[in-house]
Amino acid sequence: MLMIDERSKKILCAIVENYINLPDPVGSRTVAKGHPLGLSPATIRNIMADLEEMGLLTQPHTSAGRVPTDRGYRLYVDSLLLERGSTDIERIQEIYLNLETLRDNIDILLVETSKAISMVSHYLGIAMSPKPNVTTLNKIELFKYKSDKLAAILFTDEGMIKNKLLSLDSEITQKDLNRIASYLNSEFSGYTLDEIRLKILKEMSREKTMCDRLISRAIRICQEALSFPFGDLFVSGLSEVLELPDFADLQKIKELSRAIEEKHTIIKLLDKLADLDGVQIIIGSENSMDEMKKFSVVVSSCKEDGRPVGVVGIIGPTRMNYLKAISIIDNTAKFITRMLGER
């Protein structure tokens, strides 16, 4: 662990906050003036030199001011989490009101949530629907559609409805479909999709010994119906972040847009964090994915009765207003949880 006294920490935080407001390297004079610590620029220079030695600050070049490193941001954020205040909640509340009207469609709700986050934060807003391993099947309904097709409608306890068209290999009546559906419901309702997948695999392994043709068919249909991309990721606000001076450079924009389009890397990242409680923060190089090493991520999972129902977050430059970001994400996560909890 890093040894650092209170005064140095204050100066580090002052530099970080200064840099967040204005992306120019921060000099000793600026710190001395802006924060009434009763220290002269010279003293502060000494401390800054120490902080640099510790790897918390860097200079873009000799004789520029200092800029926080990722580790510098980390220390700042950690000290922030201990005593964080609430930021402009009013603005957010207003936007939440509009989201209320969308509660009945979780996908659209999440899209709009990601947009809302990007609007208030001016960073990328992200929202992800629950992953199959934690999604519980409420019921399944089956319909004939156009003679040779079958529509499977999946309801989850979390309020998601997913549908999938399946091609039928042989004729079947709606009556049989109803029987299949009620069999599947009695068998699988209340289990998570991952559990169901496991059960299906087991069933299939002894399928040959089973002679009930209908059941074996039911199993097959259910398996196909479950092969669905749960865990959708919605990202909004690219034009928002392009306004930031941090993205003046084309290379960085390219990296970010690649990261956005390669959604599965972000999904993988969020998956890791979905189980944890509270607001999680990943700063620049702490990120394990190469595409994301220049950006910071602030996320929180939305949990209902300890069961995650989604993830919301922010992606932005390492020079992010973490205080604001944390507050927004914390509030949004709680709001979504509350809203979905009322269903």
Added chain:
Amino acid sequence: MLMIDERSKKILCAIVENYINLPDPVGSRTVAKGHPLGLSPATIRNIMADLEEMGLLTQPHTSAGRVPTDRGYRLYVDSLLLERGSTDIERIQEIYLNLETLRDNIDILLVETSKAISMVSHYLGIAMSPKPNVTTLNKIELFKYKSDKLAAILFTDEGMIKNKLLSLDSEITQKDLNRIASYLNSEFSGYTLDEIRLKILKEMSREKTMCDRLISRAIRICQEALSFPFGDLFVSGLSEVLELPDFADLQKIKELSRAIEEKHTIIKLLDKLADLDGVQIIIGSENSMDEMKKFSVVVSSCKEDGRPVGVVGIIGPTRMNYLKAISIIDNTAKFITRMLGER
């Protein structure tokens, strides 16, 4: 109409093609060398001066080569459409094979189609699902869900399935729901969603005179169920176009990303073109939306029995390889149409 002789046209096309390959202003020497027209640079200079006077070319500055204007591209494209050849179909076919597997879910199919288009074209790929005015209701199913909610599942003739959760204001049995559903189906099946909306409005105006409580409830449910954002737009390939030198400038990237996020402007644009047959091309300033005046659009609607089932297209710089773009879009539209037609 513009008067222009065959030789000038050849030179214009030569300049456009040259510029498409390499985004540098084209000089008279280059044209003389690259295209064996048997003319000297000086002659070509004269013709280029004429073309500039006609508004088909411009110079970035006095002593640079020439660059096509939007009107220049237009002439090039028009002469192209008369005698167009087929381009690298093989590559496209290969990608189409993967799309085949997705035919059962139209939304995912369209997402993947837009990705495929961007991959082969290296421009933005766009795909849009049918608009409600041309979407025909096949059937509607209603379910109780968690005691106080109602799930409405809409099937369209085009193979789309949409679902919507509605909150119930008062208790209702599944039996009643079934009766409502079969009433709605007998009444509305086979009509386009827009037609149904009209019918509903009519019904509601005389609702007061009707005493069948169930029917009035059915009408209300149906109305809510139809308030669905059909006509989704999918855009892919931002990181693809960022590699183009045309987007070296930050301002242009911002405009493009704004255009992408403000999907409704693009949707409006595509709506206008959805009714037309064949490949439609809009070049730069021909575009009525401000956000799009710096980009070109190549689109084609996918029609099944004269009824549009979607729109596919490309958005790119005005300096676009129109020949390739046209070929890709034409083929993709035909492929999608054929695939959906087989259902």
Added chain:
DNA sequence: ATTAGCACTCTACTACGGAGAGTGCTAAAA
């Protein structure tokens, strides 16, 4: 009608130099 020749124009690139901001170091002060 076409071409060769030539002067002209404009950009892109490099080099130079001064202003300004911020540093590190040293020596004095607290």
Added chain:
DNA sequence: TTTTAGCACTCTCCGTAGTAGAGTGCTAAT
């Protein structure tokens, strides 16, 4: 021992100047 003042030094930023090169328009010859 810690803090501060002073000062020389370093590096970026920005404007100016000068040059090479590409491409033009015009004129006169073919």
